[in-house]
Amino acid sequence: MMRIGILAGGGRLPLMIAESAAARGTGVHIVAIRGEADPEIARFPHTWVNLGQIGRMLATLRREGGEQLVIAGGVRRPDFWHVRPDAGFFASLPQIFGLVAAGGDDSVLTRVVRFFEQKGLQVWGAHEIAPDLLADAGDLGQTGLNEQGRRDASIGFAVRRRLARLDAGQSVVVADGRVLAIEGAEGTDRMLERVLDLRDREGVDERQGVLAKGPKPGQELRIDMPVIGPRTVDSVVAAGLAGIAVESNGVLVLDREETLRRADANACAVHGLAATLSARG
Template sequence: MNVPRRIGILAGGGTLPREIADSVAARGMPLHIVAIDSEANADFGPYPVTRVDWGQIGRMVAALRQNACTDLVIIGSVRRPDLGAIKPDFGFFRALATVARLVAAGGDDAVLRGVIRFFEGYGFRVVGPARLAPEIIIGEGPFGRTALTPADRADAQRGFEAVAALSTFDIGQAVVVTDGRVEAFEAAEGTDRMLARVAVQRRQSGQTQGGGRGVLVKRAKPTQDERIDLPAIGPATITGCVEAGFSGLALEAGRVLAAGRQEIMERAEACRFAIEGVVPETTAVVRRRRRRQSLVRRMVRHVERWRHGDGDIQQIGNLRVPVAAEADIAIGFDVLAAMAPFADCRAVVVVRGHVLAVDCGEGALAVVRRAAGLRQWGDRRFKRRAGTVVLSAGRHSNPEVMAAAAAAGFAGLVVGLKRFTAGVAADTIGVANKAGMFIAGVVKDEEGGNAQQ
């Protein structure tokens, strides 16, 4: 293996950037950290650091160049910034075309691939964290003295299948599986918020922490670029799992990062919580390398397949469905179909090709309310409505769901329609018309899988 000459670390939140820095320094390689001000929260100790705002792209590049960095690792948790609150420098405006492409890219994987291309365009070699700190990768087998049960491993494989099935939509690296059914699917909210949500739902339904049911499953997307955004766990992950009453944590062996390994192990051992690196049974199939299509190509593909299948839109309210919304609608129904084998999925929220939230039995209203807090790149850019709530059937729509969608700034709601089933009630249509939102139905034949819920 060629030894990198000088390492730049673009640091987000959490302890992983510091752990990478420690590993690089221990190997005798010089380094420089560029820390994103609103994200990076680690103590970088003796290492040289340049702190930058999200909008200071020119300063990021200049810091790496001035410190002669040849290799770059991008590590740590980040949230998509509010574009209205950033402090742009001249380099930001020079890169405006790239920024526009990132904003329109859709899911996280597409955005991060664009980030890699951007830095490679300046001559930096982007490397994965495993190359610089292989000790932070979860290997195969139990992580500690407690192992998963056979039932847990069966749930783990089911979770691996679910993530793989939805990977084409560039969403989620984590699911909760209980007795073979997906209880929660991570989309734009992140793992910690998903765990907190499941804990609340379980308490409200009368389940207790002592039950020890269900497994949190984390895996990389099958086609993911392993240089960036591999799934990660930390001590907070263990706490969240225990508080939600899970029996274990299953991680894709070789493709998940552990931040704070010692503390993770101590917390797990204290409550006899099982953590295990597991190889997905579908690995040989899903990890075939192929060129990932751009968001535009993927959205066009969704729309074309949908139009040539059963994508006949019926306008229900006063407003027509804009052409720009068709891709979001198509993606929403495709997600509903992909989720059908795994959960009772009745609602999906999609904004400009990015899936914000997926229902796994909590209901349409809860999903819309959850998605309202997950708007990307700032809240309501240009104060224009964007995004579509897609429901599997008209009976899942009601005035409360419509009002929640309106309050969240979404552009409209679309339901699946089938013969001999209920459509959309007049009072729901009235809420849409008053809010200036479109409401429509997609007509399904009796074989149409997207609207059968």
Template sequence: MRDPAMSHEDAAVTGKIGIVAGGGAVPGQLIATLRDRGHSFFVIGLDGQVQAETLEGTPHLRVRLGAVGTALDALRREGVRRLIFAGSVRRPSLAELRPDWTATRLIARMGPKIFMAGDDALLSAVVKALEGEGFTVERADALLDGLLAEAGYLGQHRANAGAEADITRGVAILRALGPLDVGQAVVVQQGLCLGIEAVEGTDALLARVGPLRREGGGGVLVKLRKPNQEERIDLPTIGVATVEAAAKAGLAGIAVDAGGAWIVDRAAVIETADRLGVFLKGITGDTP
């Protein structure tokens, strides 16, 4: 385990990094950080997920999700043993996956019921399988300063008493749903649950709840880790688009899991929240 006292700079000095890149801005930020530090890396870009500009000018291989053998062979040729998963990945159906021989072998090892499990169980099985292949899986925030949310407010806006009560209600809902491995986010207004995140993701959740808002102000998006979350691959994440979607839905603010959520492009997120009148708060424990 990495020494908590070790700096990000110290943590990045040994071993070539393999980046498994999905969608969004996090893979590009990680690549830029490693490049600035002169650290060697190799990128596995997930076809249909990663943005083309993320891979420009980088040592990389673009593969489909089911081509596990191709990806692992490339990582081994590059001398990679440390892996970081970065970016969003849409979960495919088995038909879409089209697993190669290596993927089929790993699926058999995990058991076919893994595809009927929730995301946490699936991701935990993926990490265990990769560790069985000789790789170490690490968290992106081990190298990216400012990615992990901290407790307290970011920006100039603050929650009022009604919003604080909605945060408490949202936390209670997510804590109750967490053992079922369902969603990381909920929207609450005036004590009413307007929507729970499912497979559609947070931005789609916010678009869905906008027309459901009651008269009057308020409304909060709450995002938390689930119990037994595989934190090395999947943590709740917000970015500029999340803040914009929350404001468009008429919400007062966003509360995220301090120490357990990522804020992508923190400066831009705070600027957007300040400009749109949305509060941002990192929360700990079971209450705001």
């Protein structure tokens, strides 16, 4: 039986990976970061660590995870006064300083993966361990994108591709052929708040426009796969948009049943667009 360790930060994703892997017969052990991971991880075999306990973290992943690792969930910038480092932390100081000094999200994430690989662990992506979380192609819910929505989605995907070299643009909002917003460091939810403010100022009442979301070319998907979930749907509806277009097999759908229930209740389209098709737009 395959075993895997899950290094769990905040959010629902670590739990959903554990559930999916366990359902497939994979042995799971969660190494949960204190102050970040959901207490519900106690449903699975688990070990709590703080960010300074690198030695304990690595030893547990090797022993309980069969040297196989998936990293999932968010981690806030730590308060180094409360890290409580162990011997493994001090032994890894050169690599840790390299992570802190790295510029750009992609550079940092690539170095995180490399750090664990250098420690003898094989790093997997959430999409490889829990492929059932990936968005399919086509309409995921009961509401489909209309023709204008499909054109907006194609424009959004084209903009995302152009922005790839700038380490930006995982999400783009397009309405009636006009780019309304491009995701920056603030994340998707904050970007959608900007869209709502813009539409309020312009007095737009009709629901139109699409959130186009997918991975950037060259993005380190083993640790940074784009996601949507119930909160994404709520934010899209609140921003007055008509739907969400995601790159099929390139975006994870969290809590799929609840996500699509909310989308259907609000006539919000959720559509998976193949990368090859979006490239023609």
